[in-house]
Amino acid sequence: MPIQLPPIAPDETLEEVICQAFVQPVLYALGFGDRDIIRSFETGAGTVDFAAAYPCADDPPFGDTQKQPYLIVEVKPPAKRSRNTPSQTVPLSLEEGTAHQMxxxxxxxxxxxxxxxxxxxxxxxxxxxHLQLFRRHGIVIYPVTPSLEIFPQGMPGVIKQLKQWLQEPPRALTVSVYNNKGGVGKTTTTINLGATLAISNQKVLLIDFDSQGDLSRSLELTPTETCLSQCLTEGDRDIYQTIRPFNLHIKSGQRVKTAHIFDVIPADSHLDHVILQTAIAPDQGMTQLREKIKPLQNDYDYILIDCPTQWLFFSKSGLYASDVVLIPTRHTDLSSLNNAARVIRQFIHGEMRQCRQDGGPLALPIFFNGAPNTGKAIEVAQTEIQEMIAKSSELIPYFWPQKRMGQDNRTVFNLPEYAIIARAAFARVPAVFKDKRVLGFYQNLVTEYFLDIADSNGDRP
Known part of the structure; x- marks a missing residue:
């Protein structure tokens, strides 16, 4: 069946025309058959226009079971009748950043x-x-394409792109931990987040992408013979050769048990030379990290990148390589809040999306790193946020993610921090293994941003 573009008309059946003449052929082209597709699927949170699942040899067709689709499709009309002039239509655009798209x-x-x-x-x-594809990884939902404008001659390319994502999805979610402000706990967060995900039976890789190497020193790990800087500047280097395991040594009586926690690509002393190399060969610029870690994305559930503070080559490369960005702030440091807003508006929504042209990366809501739940400092921080949002309402979902129409919920997630976290750095052990309170804090962080820990059996040390 050919994929058609239905005409825009002030017709109440327009959405149905799109379903039959456009969406149905798209689903066929993506490899779904009649028995793999359901119209008007009840999600339990409302009825979506289409649901589909690829057939499995040992299972009955999705159309028979009607359980847990692989893909859902929500169809919107491109226009609606004008309330003031019923004979005219009002466009309902799904272009990037429009209210209707949001x-x-x-x-x-x-x-x-x-x-x-x-x-x-x-x-x-x-x-x-327009159409746009989103992926769900744990509880994170992020775009893998921009809002693509559809033209008949471009549909084969769009179908090829969508089909590749659906049929060959990467296993990993790649996360940059970044704020354009020092002292907000980026490295500590990366290490303990990685350890907590590992406790929840997730396979994790940490990348120390800061030439200062704080993460590597905190874990007492040195580069391998093949280091990250070589992989970024020499095309024949194997990225797998840069990986070191981080193991936890647990004393039990007279015996010492070794448990593998996560893997690490340490920083090396030659990382700064990468900047000079990319100046000589611009084609080996900030896209290199993303290209190099692609093979690793099928070996891990999470790849966490610890980025340096300055918005220069390494931080740009880290965000360019990421699906999402986690932004720690300090409630006692108002400049960290303003810098977080700058990261979201200028760096992520501006520079990164212009460079990548794929809708990403996605900024996750900010969190207070080392904050009490109440107090004068929290009140001052909230006042500062309110003033920033008054100037730019697009920041609302990133600073007050629970705020809804009619519900003035201004909660910011708090990650408490005690001295045990800092002391653990000297012990070369993630703080979550030194204090159960700290583990609880980071389990809350994981549950808030990444996955439902209740669904993960944490039987690791």
Whole structure:
């Protein structure tokens, strides 16, 4: 069946026309058959227009079971009747950044979290003029394409791109920990987040992408014979050869048990030379890290990149390589809040998305790193946030993610910090293994941002 572009018309059946003449052929082209597709699927959080799942040899077709689709599709009309002039139509654009697109994305996320979509990995929104694909990894939902404008001659390329994502998805979620402000605990967060994910049975890789090497020193790890800087400047180097395991040594009576926690690519002393090399060969610029770690994305559940503070080559490369960005701030340091806003608006929504042209990376909501739940400092920080949001409302979901229409919830996630965290750095052990309180804090962080720990059996040390 050819993929058609339905005409925009002030017709109440327009959405149905898009479903039949556009979405259905797209699903066929993506490899779904009639028995793999359901119209009007109940997610448990509302009814989505389409749900589909690829057939499995040992299972009955999805159309028969109607359980846990692989992909859901929400269809929107490109226009609606004008209230003031019923004979005219009002455009409903899904272009990047429009209010209609934001509402459609919010609705898609609600559906993806519905009880009948617990294992659903993909969501698509379209109005026949634009479409955008989103991936779900744990509880993170992020774009893997920009809002693509559809033209008949470009559909084969779009289908090829979507099909590759759906049929060959990477295993890992790649996360940069970054703020354009020092002293907010980026390295400590990276180490303890990685350890907590590992405790939750996730396979984790940490990348120390700061030439100062604080993360590597904290874990007492040195570069291998093949180091990261060589991989970025010499095309024949094997990225796997840069990886070192981090093991925890546990004394039990007279015996010492060794447990593997996560893997690390340490920083090396030649990382600064990479900047000179990329100046000589611009084609080996900030895209290099992303290209080099692609083979690793099928070996890990999470790849965490510890980025330096300055918005220069290494931090740009780290964000360019990431699916999402985790932004720690200090409630006692108002400049860290303002810098976080700058990271979101100027670096992520501006420079990175212009460079990548794929809708990413996604900024996760900020959190207070080392904050009490109440107090004067929290009140001052909230006042500062309120003033920033008054100037730029686009910051609301990143500073007050629980704020909804009619619900003035201004909660910012707090990660308490005690001296035990700092002391653990001298012990060369993640703090989550030194104090159960700290482990609880970071388990809350993981549950807030990445996965439902209740679904992960934490039987590791």
């Amino acid at each position: 509402r459609a994305i919010a609705q898609l996320k609600e559906y993806l979290f519905g009880p009948n979509c617990q294992s659903t990995q993909w969501g698509l929104i379209t109005n026949g003029r």
